[in-house]
Amino acid sequence: MDESRKALYRARARVLKALAHPTRLWMVEKLAEGEHCVCELLETVDADFSTVSKHLSVLRQAGIVDVQKRGKQMFYRLKVPCVLDFMGCIEAVLAGGTKDRLEVPGMTTPGTACRRCGQREKKL
Amino acid sequence: MDESRKALYRARARVLKALAHPTRLWMVEKLAEGEHCVCELLETVDADFSTVSKHLSVLRQAGIVDVQKRGKQMFYRLKVPCVLDFMGCIEAVLAGGTKDRLEVPGMTTPGTACRRCGQREKKL
DNA sequence: TCCTTATTTGGCTATTTAACCAAATGATCG
DNA sequence: CGATCATTTGGTTAAATAGCCAAATAAGGA
Numbered sequence: 001m002d003e004s005r006k007a008l009y010r011a012r013a014r015v016l017k018a019l020a021h022p023t024r025l026w027m028v029e030k031l032a033e034g035e036h037c038v039c040e041l042l043e044t045v046d047a048d049f050s051t052v053s054k055h056l057s058v059l060r061q062a063g064i065v066d067v068q069k070r071g072k073q074m075f076y077r078l079k080v081p082c083v084l085d086f087m088g089c090i091e092a093v094l095a096g097g098t099k100d101r102l103e104v105p106g107m108t109t110p111g112t113a114c115r116r117c118g119q120r121e122k123k124l
Numbered sequence: 125m126d127e128s129r130k131a132l133y134r135a136r137a138r139v140l141k142a143l144a145h146p147t148r149l150w151m152v153e154k155l156a157e158g159e160h161c162v163c164e165l166l167e168t169v170d171a172d173f174s175t176v177s178k179h180l181s182v183l184r185q186a187g188i189v190d191v192q193k194r195g196k197q198m199f200y201r202l203k204v205p206c207v208l209d210f211m212g213c214i215e216a217v218l219a220g221g222t223k224d225r226l227e228v229p230g231m232t233t234p235g236t237a238c239r240r241c242g243q244r245e246k247k248l
Numbered sequence: 249t250c251c252t253t254a255t256t257t258g259g260c261t262a263t264t265t266a267a268c269c270a271a272a273t274g275a276t277c278g
Numbered sequence: 279c280g281a282t283c284a285t286t287t288g289g290t291t292a293a294a295t296a297g298c299c300a301a302a303t304a305a306g307g308a
Contacts, residue, residue, distance in 0.1 A: 001150070001168055001169075001170070006146065009146035009147075009149050009150050010146045011218055012146070012149055012211070012214045012215075012218070013143075013144050013145050013146045013148075013149055015214045015217045015218065016140055016143050016144035016149070016210070016214065017141070017144040017145075017265095019140050019144075020137050020140035020141035020143075020144045021137050021141075021265095021266085022130065022133035022134045022136070022137045023133075024137075025133050025136055025137055025140070026125070026133050037284080037285095038284070038285060038286095039283095039284065039285085044125055045125075046125070047267075047268090048267070048268055048269080049284085049285070049286090050267085050268075050269080050270095050285085050286075050287080051266075051267055051268070052285095053284095053285060053286055053287090054266085054267085054286085054287090055266095056285095057286080058265095062217065063217045063218065063220055064217055069274090069275090069285095071275070071276075071284090072274080072275050072276065072282095072283060072284050072285085073275095073283095073284060073285085074284075074285065074286090079217075080213065080216050080217045082212070082213035082216060083213055083217070085209070085213060086140070086210055086213070087136070088206070089204065089206035089207055089209060089210070090136045090139045090140065091136075092204050092206060093139045093186065093187045093188055093203075093204045093207070094135055094136070094139065094187065096187055141295095145295090145296085147296095161254080161255095162254070162255060162256095163253095163254070163255085171296095171297075171298090172297070172298055172299080173254085173255070173256090174255085174256075174257080174297085174298075174299080174300095175296075175297055175298075176255095177254095177255060177256055177257090178256085178257090178296080178297085179296090180255095181256080182295095193255095193304090193305090195254090195305070195306075196252095196253060196254050196255085196304080196305050196306065197253095197254060197255085197305095198254075198255060198256090
């Protein structure tokens with residue numbers, strides 16, 4: 001795998017990591033309703049002001065949300081709403097389910113031999 | 125927010141966290157082709173055998189992949205293929221884009237006042 | 249049975265992350 | 279200008295994570 005490909009996966013992982021926190025997930029859903037200032041988000045999250053601010057900063061740096069300053073307040077918005085579509089699949093994972101992809105491409109058959117180990121299973 | 129709701133967000137975050145690593149993301153894509161044993165995955169990932177094994181364990185415990193032991197080998201499969209659908213949206217985030225949801229629900233308008241701060245913006 | 253192969257487990261250390269507190273910034277208001 | 283409100287930044291500490299190595303398992307094969 002070449003370096004640019006590695007960088008791609010690192011970048012993707014960074015986005016997911018930004019989302020991978022209960023409070024931040026909750027905030028994303030809250031922002032799906034429309035923009036909110038930090039103090040509004042603070043109300044329902046049981047955490048310190050600075051903690052909330054830092055979570056929002058993580059989401060912003062990942063490119064998931066947007067901010068706009070108006071007056072004394074910072075208004076956060078969901079910049080990329082498609083992240084909300086993740087929830088359905090996450091629920092499927094939690095349900096232990098084997099939910100198919102939304103758009104099913106050609107998933108190739110299992111059965112390729114292990115090139116390193118050189119062999120396929122022997123029994124069954 | 126009640127405790128069971130918090131637990132839900134924690135659970136969701138756990139799934140995303142399992143996915144939020146470059147190597148694991150890569151493995152998920154690789155497993156989308158069909159099942160692979162650990163040694164096959166090892167070939168292309170530049171890491172220790174035990175490291176690869178641990179990454180797979182994380183994915184398994186999250187419920188994203190499945191294992192089946194056959195002979196000496198452990199065959200990992202993607203249990204919930206819909207996680208592959210995340211990639212499109214992640215790319216949109218990376219592109220700084222404002223990609224809409226796949227299925228657009230009624231996203232409410234911004235403009236609700238800050239109940240805590242008691243006011244809406246003054247200028248502009 | 250002993251050896252080899254495939255994979256997991258158990259430390260261990262370095263790095264990252266989360267949370268809180270206190271102090272800094274920035275805007276509006278009196 | 280000085281006070282106040284909304285939010286961010288910096289510091290600190292505790293906890294979680296990633297990676298490597300070495301040892302433990304588990305299944306076949308000689």
